[in-house]
């Protein structure tokens with residue numbers, strides 16, 4: 001059997017460490033000035049790769065990408081290039097991590113480090129319960145920090161999995177030397193499935209759709225048939241059996257039937273009568289926001305909480321709502337949003353919202369992002385506004401790299417492009433002009449404390465990296481692998497300083513090509529898009545704005561068509577002063593009656609408990 005090799009790519013499309021030549025080759029073939037080397041051991045590969053990073057600014061974040069160690073993989077001699085057909089099973093060495101590609105030898109890293117807020121006591125409490133192994137559903141109004149908490153959960157699981165792996169290696173060594181009996185591994189307990197109900201939400205948290213993770217396609221077949229299909233597929237079946245905990249984000253967009261089918265498969269495949277067969281379930285989402293997409297009218301919508309298995313999976317005491325709104329600071333605005341969320345709007349609040357039809361005056365060159373219900377109106381507005389600019393247009397085509405499915409099949413480029421178009425908002429074709437209003441769509445938490453997903457600005461120039469560096473304009477944090485010699489002229493964007501800025505950011509920033517992955521169920525890229533992470537921002541659909549924080553917003557409610565849509569749109573704004581609402585009327589504030597009915601007792605109970613706790617905390621019990 002030929003010796004297994006590891007491949008370190010210092011300069012290439014996506015620098016990192018790879019366990020197969022196929023993946024490494026994709027990073028270096030046809031890449032001018034690529035630097036790479038093969039090693040017999042992953043640690044040696046990592047060491048060489050990291051040595052290359054030392055030349056970069058100290059605060060540039062990076063992580064190493066490893067191939068999925070669970071899979072049987074092909075090796076190939078990096079230098080000889082002759083593929084061997086031998087399949088080698090690798091030892092498990094390191095959890096797969098998301099790549100934040102480093103800039104190599106370009107001195108173009110970010111100016112400050114990534115930042116996440118400290119968790120509130122409420123967020124901490126939920127994290128603790130989840131780390132104890134409990135199934136949990138956490139919800140909360142828009143802007144209460146569900147995504148922040150979710151990222152903290154993922155980080156905590158990954159850390160524990162890594163810690164356990166180190167302990168297990170040690171246990172294994174001691175077992176081999178006869179020092180100890182082979183104890184049960186705790187690694188599996190921390191093996192986390194990161195999924196969401198939609199592809200877009202999955203990409204946002206560095207995971208896949210729950211459908212893809214579970215191996216159920218659209219999930220429309222009967223539960224038993226789906227189970228049989230999962231059983232026939234060794235990789236999927238193993239994933240179900242060996243995962244310790246499963247996150248499903250945006251659970252509000254999962255129907256009751258699908259929830260029950262997943263629960264059934266879990267029990268059958270893990271041969272346990274416990275809910276989901278004992279797999280820990282972590283659910284997050286807000287049922288008052290956008291509901292599951294249904295073919296019929298909204299009265300036929302069924303929610304996950306209506307699933308037959310819901311109460312077995314999530315006992316009453318294992319649900320809670322985050323109650324502190326972080327996105328908006330004005331009490332009046334928070335109060336209006338809270339009642340809108342439940343479909344209620346007081347007449348004095350109607351007057352306030354109707355009063356927001358006025359035009360907001362911004363300094364010259366500053367414009368709000370437009371939110372609209374329908375895709376067609378968004379496309380038309382952006383096209384018209386771009387056409388109206390008389391500067392020459394520059395078109396940037398995405399470079400899509402197909403990856404592999406979780407079954408190990410290579411995707412073709414057309415399917416990769418289809419997947420990227422469906423699951424991300426990074427455009428396949430980006431036409432820009434000087435004067436265009438754009439929004440940065442990098443994924444959180446890849447941020448430098450100032451520019452985040454949702455930051456907006458205006459294109460003011462196009463420059464090569466060398467030209468930009470010469471006038472002290474730095475590339476946006478997270479751009480990597482681009483040589484200063486690249487001749488491509490990337491857009492320079494003048495970002496509007498954020499009220500929430502925590503660091504210093506040059507107002508003018510070069511935004512070169514970056515990458516986004518759609519991950520398969522094993523956490524490996526199924527498709528990767530290389531593109532400038534900008535979209536035109538004169539108009540955006542409300543569905544695509546879900547999850548974002550927008551500092552200046554103009555919302556047209558004329559074509560609202562579903563419950564929760566008005567609430568999602570208005571709750572993106574951070575302040576009434578920078579919010580313009582066109583065509584507001586009370587009947588456009590709609591909450592689904594069954595959500596209200598289900599949530600009311602739970603919300604009341606939590607409120608009573610909190611009031612009681614507060615009372616006890618302040619009571620003089622002496």
Ligand SMILES: Nc1ncnc2c1ncn2[C@@H]1O[C@H](COP(=O)(O)OP(=O)(O)OP(=O)(O)O)[C@@H](O)[C@H]1O
Pocket residue numbers: 117118119120123140141142143144145146147148149286326327546547548549571
């Ligand atoms: N503990 C915290 N301290 C300070 N700020 C926080 C905290 N948690 C969240 N935030 C901030 O609040 C804003 C909204 O957070 P986040 O996007 O996580 O909310 P969300 O509940 O997921 O919202 P949505 O339902 O609209 O997607 C972000 O700017 C985030 O940084």
